[in-house]
Amino acid sequence: NSFCTLLVVPVAMPTSPSLSSTSSSTSLSVSASESESSFAASVTRIERGDDEEPEFVDGVPDELQCGICLGVAKVAHVTEECGHLYCRDCILGAFDIKKACPYCREPLTDKGIRKSVRAQREIMALTVNCGNAKHGCEETCTLSDLERHMERCQYAKIDCPLRTYGCDAVISRKVLCEHLSACPVAVRLSQGDAALEHEMAIHQRANRGQFIWKIENIQSRRGQACSPGFMAHGLKWCLRHIPAQGGVFVVPVGHNKRASFTLTIFNTNQDNDVTDFDGGWPAAKTSWGFAKFTNPERLGTPGFVVDGCATVGVVMHGLIDD
Known part of the structure; x- marks a missing residue:
């Protein structure tokens, strides 16, 4: 049956009371939660976002391996009745298919599977190689220290x-x-590149969540220009510059939602930045923004155009209900 696909070649499984004991103090529960978080972070940082398993210097003892995937038990969980250890996701997935221990087929209830504080602590104490070993790092550390090491590793x-x-x-x-x-x-x-210094200054003072777009050749270009897409409220948007109108407009991409927003054109002097807010995007419009936002008079004012480019930023506020 389908449950058989979850069975694995038998390995030495824990039978000691230490893994099946139900007693644990509040402080141990906190430690387990912290170690789960640290373990998950350590695993995912091994290869710049890849979730491959860390390289354990002396391997993983059989009693700390998951009885389903045979890897180190991630967020270790143990069965109450028979004391067999699994990854949390592995055992919960198996439990959804059949209410029995995958190793010995002992019947299980939803309360018969719990976190194993002791196993998690032992796993976090295992020695691992640095995730940058293939780049030349020869350091080793405990799994609990791996994330801290990776943050300072000179081979990262x-x-x-x-x-x-x-x-x-x-x-x-x-x-x-x-x-x-x-x-x-x-x-x-x-070399004192004024355009680059201006761009860096803008990014340093930009508001959190503000999308920044540098409009190139803004005074000489005749055709429309669109920014790269950006995400806000789980939806994609872009900015459109229409030279004939001197306008910068917000455009929904792949949807017809509307939102209030703040649009800013940056000046080399922060005190001269110009900001407009709109909270009344008309329902009939497929885009909305400000005509004459980049009018010739404004662009002719010192500080708005640097090396032929003007830089604008948009902050998307709340969605407007239809």
Whole structure:
């Protein structure tokens, strides 16, 4: 039957009372919760978001392996009656198919499966290799310390801190200073590139959740321009610039929802930024914004156009009910 697909080749399973005991103090429960979070983070940080299992230096003892997937028990859960250990997701998935222990087929109830504080603690104490071992890191640590190590590991691959401004390099943390000495964006900054300095200043003062768009050739271009799409309220939107109207408009992408929003055009002098708010997007409109927002007079004012580009930002507020 379908339950047979969940059975695995038998491995040595825990039978000691320590894993089937139901006693645990409040402090142990808190520790278990923290270790679950740390374990999940450690696993997912191994390969920059990949959830492959950490490399355990001495392997994983049989009694700490999941009886279904045979890997280390993730968020360890134990069956009350027979004391067999599983990953939380593995045993709950099996329980949905058949109310029995996958290893020994002992009948189970929904209250017969619980977290194993002791097993989780033992798992977190296992020694693992750094997730950057293939890049040259030879350090080892306990699983509970893996996340902290990965955050400071000199062999970790990181994006150039100037990625937002055009550098796509991915480098080891240990060569960051060397990279910045030759990074094309850093070189532009060292040469006093006014346009780049303006762009960086805008990003530093932008509001949380604000989408920033640099409109290129804004004074000479005749055709419309659209920004890359951005997400707000779980929906996709974009900005459209129409030179003939001097307008910047918010456009729904793949839906017909409407929202109030704040639109800003940035000046090199923050005190001269211009912001408009709209909270009354008409129901009949497929886009809404401000005509003459980038009118010639405004663009001719010092500080709005730098190196032929103007930069605008939008913050999407609440959706407007139909």
